[in-house]
Amino acid sequence: MPSLFTAPLRLVMLAGVALLCASGVPAIAADAEATLTLKNHRFTPEELKVPAHIRIKLTLVNEDTTPEEFESHALNREKVVPGKSKATLYIGPLQPGKYPFFGEYNEATAHGVVIAE
Amino acid sequence: MFGTALILFRETLEAALFVGILAAATRDLPQRWRLIGMGVGIGTAGSGLMALASGHISQLADGLGADLLNAIILCVAFIMLAWHCISSAQHGREMSSEARQIGHAVAQREQARSAVVIAIALTVLREGAEAVLFILGYVSGHNASPQAVLLGGGAGLAAGIATGVAMYLGLSRIPGKHLFSVTNKLILLFAAALAAQLARTLTQAGWLQTLSEPLWDTSGPLPMTSPLGVLLHALVGYDARPSGMELLFYVGGLLLIVAGTRLSRPRTSNAPKSPSHSPQLR
Numbered sequence: 001m002p003s004l005f006t007a008p009l010r011l012v013m014l015a016g017v018a019l020l021c022a023s024g025v026p027a028i029a030a031d032a033e034a035t036l037t038l039k040n041h042r043f044t045p046e047e048l049k050v051p052a053h054i055r056i057k058l059t060l061v062n063e064d065t066t067p068e069e070f071e072s073h074a075l076n077r078e079k080v081v082p083g084k085s086k087a088t089l090y091i092g093p094l095q096p097g098k099y100p101f102f103g104e105y106n107e108a109t110a111h112g113v114v115i116a117e
Numbered sequence: 118m119f120g121t122a123l124i125l126f127r128e129t130l131e132a133a134l135f136v137g138i139l140a141a142a143t144r145d146l147p148q149r150w151r152l153i154g155m156g157v158g159i160g161t162a163g164s165g166l167m168a169l170a171s172g173h174i175s176q177l178a179d180g181l182g183a184d185l186l187n188a189i190i191l192c193v194a195f196i197m198l199a200w201h202c203i204s205s206a207q208h209g210r211e212m213s214s215e216a217r218q219i220g221h222a223v224a225q226r227e228q229a230r231s232a233v234v235i236a237i238a239l240t241v242l243r244e245g246a247e248a249v250l251f252i253l254g255y256v257s258g259h260n261a262s263p264q265a266v267l268l269g270g271g272a273g274l275a276a277g278i279a280t281g282v283a284m285y286l287g288l289s290r291i292p293g294k295h296l297f298s299v300t301n302k303l304i305l306l307f308a309a310a311l312a313a314q315l316a317r318t319l320t321q322a323g324w325l326q327t328l329s330e331p332l333w334d335t336s337g338p339l340p341m342t343s344p345l346g347v348l349l350h351a352l353v354g355y356d357a358r359p360s361g362m363e364l365l366f367y368v369g370g371l372l373l374i375v376a377g378t379r380l381s382r383p384r385t386s387n388a389p390k391s392p393s394h395s396p397q398l399r
Contacts, residue, residue, distance in 0.1 A: 031323075055326060059180070066254035067171065069247065073341050076331065076358050077321055080183060080247060082172045083254065088180035090323040093330060104124065105251050 031090070032056045036070075038081070038110065039063040041103065046112035052096040060087045068110060072101035075114065092116070121255060121269030122276070128248040129277025131351040132160070132241045135307060137284030142205070142300035143233055144289075156234040160241025167242065168249035184322035190239050191315040197236035198308035199374045202301055204229040206378045248274075303352070305374055310354020312370030313363040320362055328361030 032051050037044045041064060050056045060070055062081040070089070071078040081087040091099075094116035103110030136153060143149040167174070167186075174182045248270075255266055291299055319325040336357035339346050349355035356363060 055323075055329070057323065066257060067250045068254075069251075073336060073357065076317065076356065076360065079321065080171065080175075080250060082175050082250070085172055085175055086180055087175050087183070088323075089184075089321045090326075095330075105254060107120070 030054055033059070035059045035061060036112070037061045037063060038068055038103065041066075041068070041106035041109045043101075043103070043110055043112040047115055048112065049115045049117060050092070050094070052116040053093050055090055056092050056094075058089050058091055060089070062086070066105070068106065069104040070101060071104045072099060072114075074099040075101060077101075078104070118265045118269035121252075121266055122273035124251055125248055125270045125273025126276045127273075127347065128244045128251070129274050130280055130347065132244045133277045133281025134284050134351055135240045135281075136237055137281035138288065138300055138303050138307070139233060139237060140285045141288035141291075141296065142201075142304060144296065146230060146233070149233075152230055152234050153237060156237025157241055159234070159238040161245055163238065163242040164245025164249050167246035168253060171246070171250055181322045184318050187243070188315060188318050188322070190243055191311050191318065194236055194239040194243075195308050195311045195315070195370065197232040197239070198304055198311070199377055200232045201229060201236065202304055202308070202374050203377045203381050204232070205297065205301065207381055305371065306353040308374060309367045309370040310352075313354050313356065313359070313367040316360070316362040316366035320360060325362055328365065330360060331358035332361055332364060334358050 032054055034048055034050050034056055036048060036058065038061065060079065060081045062068055062083060062085055065083040067080055067082045069078060069080045070087075075091050075094075077089060077091060079087055079089050091114070094114070096116050099114040099116065101112055101114060136157065140149065140153055143152070146152065171183070174186055176182060178185050252266065252270055256263060288296065288300060316325065320329050334357060339349075339355075339357065341347070341350060341355075341357050346355060346357065354367065359367075
């Protein structure tokens with residue numbers, strides 16, 4: 001007869017092991033880096049050129065006092081950046097092409113496109 | 118104002134649908150409304166705290182603090198849902214084999230109750246913190262009047278909650294013996310969606326880097342921004358451009374719960390006479 005705790009415990013352990021494995025993977029040295037700055041609810045640059053086929057470490061700098069959610073359906077990413085702070089996320093490796101993004105909280109002004117080439 | 122309403126609606130939808138499903142799924146639990154109220158209350162209070170602490174959280178772990186916290190929340194929520202599925206399958210089996218008098222089964226149901234509260238609290242927390250952050254930012258950063266924000270936000274929130282209530286009422290029309298099989302399947306898919314979201318969070322934070330390219334693109338026929346896309350995303354984790362890792366976690370999550378449900382069934386010889394009453398996964 002299975003005991004009370006085995007099944008949930010087994011799940012906890014499995015999830016823990018999965019997370020440990022995931023966090024233990026070292027980053028490849030060959031990541032490209034790029035920065036997007038947000039000011040007055042606009043991104044700079046609005047056209048961000050990045051190399052295709054490698055992973056990109058993207059730093060989001062929010063110089064506004066209000067938070068913003070960086071969102072891109074094409075890149076399959078969303079990340080909240082609080083006011084006056086920075087956040088990091090990884091995108092790609094991307095096929096050459098255009099990948100629009102926007103700030104969900106200020107969609108009228110905050111938008112741009114990642115161009116992979 | 119319409120923009121505020123739309124954002125609040127999107128942030129509320131997933132949690133509201135989930136609470137609606139769990140409310141229907143826990144019909145056999147005594148005091149379920151108190152449990153659900155508790156989960157929503159804890160989640161809402163936590164959302165406020167998390168929004169206020171967001172500046173600090175995002176600076177942790179080299180700018181990846183929010184992703185780390187998100188990953189932990191997703192993991193725990195997934196485990197709670199898996200636990201709910203497994204324990205309710207056992208419960209059905211025990212009910213029909215008249216073993217429910219045994220303290221064992223009762224104790225297990227007690228634990229399942231905490232799983233329900235935690236799962237609801239975490240789902241509300243995940244969505245709620247973003248909603249609170251947005252509202253706080255909107256009030257301080259725009260020249261919009263607080264009334265307009267309150268009205269728009271309130272309308273969005275109400276629309277989200279109404280969708281959850283509609284979900285609950287719809288499910289409640291399902292006759293007893295089929296209800297649990299439907300809700301368990303919905304919870305199973307919801308849990309798999311959490312697993313896929315975990316994969317996306319880990320990839321976004323750079324902790325996972327294989328299989329990160331999209332497998333397919335259905336954003337043409339069914340964009341994520343269309344009403345159906347939004348609904349399916351909230352309900353079963355629809356993604357127009359899923360990465361290989363997301364699909365792997367989704368399927369892995371499904372298999373883990375189904376296997377757990379099967380394995381944890383008591384292997385007694387006196388099988389229930391009416392298996393149709395047991396809310397098990399098929």
